[in-house]
Amino acid sequence: MNEPSFEEDQAELEAIVERLERGEVELEELARLWERGERLCRRLAAELTATQGRIEELARELDAEAPEPRR
């Protein structure tokens, strides 16, 4: 199975938060859903940090690579 994308994780997280906010869950479900939500949050945050890091790294690499094309 494919890893879920950032957007899919985000959509699931939002659905969880909305369900919790509507208060339509069983008591045992409450803790389970919260835990799932918290895990999704961490995964998404880690993915964002990694992406941002990659952008900065690429920018540094490209800067070092080709400063001036031929005249």
Place this chain on the structure above:
Amino acid sequence: MKVASTEVDGRKVFSVSSFNQGIALWLERLPTVWVEGEVTELRRQERWTTVFLTLKDPENGACLAVQMPRGQFDALRLELADGERIHVYGRPELYARRGEFHLRALTIERFGLGAHLAALERLKKTLALEGVFASERKRPLPRIPRLIGLVTGNDAAAKRDVLTAISSRFPPANVLVAETYVQGHRAARAVEDAMAELCARGVDVLIIARGGGSFDDLLAFSDERLVRAVSACPVPVVSAIGHEQDVSLVDLAADVRASTPSSAGRLVVPDQAELRAWLERTRLGLQRSATRMCERRAESLARTRERLGQAPVRELDRRRTRLEAIRAQLRALSPSATVERGYAIVRAGDGLVREPPPVGTALTVEVAGGAFSAHAG
């Protein structure tokens, strides 16, 4: 008056000035006459004392220089335009310093529109009606042309101006030059052929450049077939023909009209320095917006996370509150609450008293403050 000459080795020799003087004297004896022709190259300027024009024979193109003092010319209020047919009353005169002959005009009369201009005007109207000059037909120039075609005369000036402008603005540009006739009866076909050849060789933009010239010199650029070829050209055409005030029909049909050959050159290529700066700005913008997108998602994630943390707490609070309410309701229904309001519970032994008991029955009465014994009376 006698014209001076010297004897050299037995021949009679005139100096240039005395020869010219002699011719001038001879010309002065000619009668004043009317001459009919078309006005071309009318040159009149406030700081000049003389107005110059060339009178052209519409039949065979023979030309005659005409001069008239500006005061007299202005007093006639003719407002002549090139191509108009006029009658000039004057006499021949020699400008002795340069040995140049011209007609000294005493008066000028208008003789109806010049045939050329009228024909040109007709052609212009026809083509305009067909939409040949329509602005919707103008195509944008390529941002960075692969191969630029330049049709120009071999007179160098226009060609050099275009090439200099292109190479100073965008050094890596590729230009294919076709030198051809740019005036005379062969010019229109020659320019048309040169355009076709350059297109066949894969240019993606064309410049037609020609330096300034007289009305007649530029006439080729109003040739109907050439004008149509320009408008039907498969690639965009930039025209730079003559000076800014001379507008040929090719100029009108071209996708872009440049005021000078240099400006045509500047129009077809981007400024390399500007392009680099733009690229740099875009690159920075790209990086900034990628970073900003990450940041925005991080912010939204933080907000969601806060909601996630609060939702169960609130839900538990809500349930607790509901529980409290139920408990209060339950309490309201218990008997002690009724006693609290002033009622009493009367017991006889273990049983509750619901009917009046026999006199003397020992009773226990329970009220809010406590219980006491009594006897039925």
